[in-house]
Amino acid sequence: MAVLIKAPAKTIRADNDLKDGFLLNVPAKAHTLSGFRAWALSDDVPEKLPLTFIRGEVFIDMSKEEMLTHALVKTAIAGGLPPMNEELDLGHIFINGILVTNVRAQVSNNPDFVVVSFRSLKAGRVRYIKDKHRIMEIEGSPDVVVEIVSNSSVTKDNRDLREAYHQARIREYWLIDARGEEIVFQLLLWRKSGYFLPSAEDGWQRSPVFGRRFRLTRKQDRAGVWKYKLESQEA
Secondary structure, X not given: OEEEEOOOOEEEEOOOXXXXXXXXXXXXXXXXXXXXXXXXXXXXXXXXXXXXEEOOEEEEEOOOOOHHHHHHHHHHHHHHHHHHHHHHOOEEEEEOOOEEEEXXXXXXXXXXXXXXXXXXXXXXXXXXXXXXXXXXXXXXXXXXXXXXXXXXXXXXXXXXXXXXXXXXXXXXXXXXXXXXXXXXXXXXXXXXXXXXXXXXXXXXXXXXXXXXXXXXEEEEOOOOOEEEEEEEEEX
């Protein structure tokens, strides 16, 4: 179940998706960016519940993660990007659960993946907000965000977050949709007029942040389940 909240406040009952009898109270303050940030990081919100704030609207996704078209894709990305990041000594990669906020774009969200380069940290384009020894939030413009489309996030990922991430000046937006007969893997690059998708040869798309080309492939294993692979090569 995905809920878009436009009213000043709301109470959501999520018996089937979170736990029996759970009530999630969305306070009026959550419709301001500062209020949303405080609420999203408070003990009032279950850990790892996907929350999104975009220009005064709050989107809560309480659906279970789709195993074959979301979780397995995430596993493939997690197997490919961190080793390359280590090899290039690029920066930090965070896998869902980290709140990413950009004040200028009035957006705060939990992407599936976030890439923050050492260069962006040094330049002050990004900063980490910590609680004692734990990073609680990323503020600013990370280098890459990755969103994997699920049935409950089609409009949010393809329209709302695409616009917000562009306004936040995030250099690359990787948008992946594995729900159809073919994988849709868009490595979108920031331009002043909007994100654009360069032409791809045999599925290969170039990432200026990593200085590599990537493509996402899949084939069925002997159990008939899709096995995904993030492939890379020199640009």
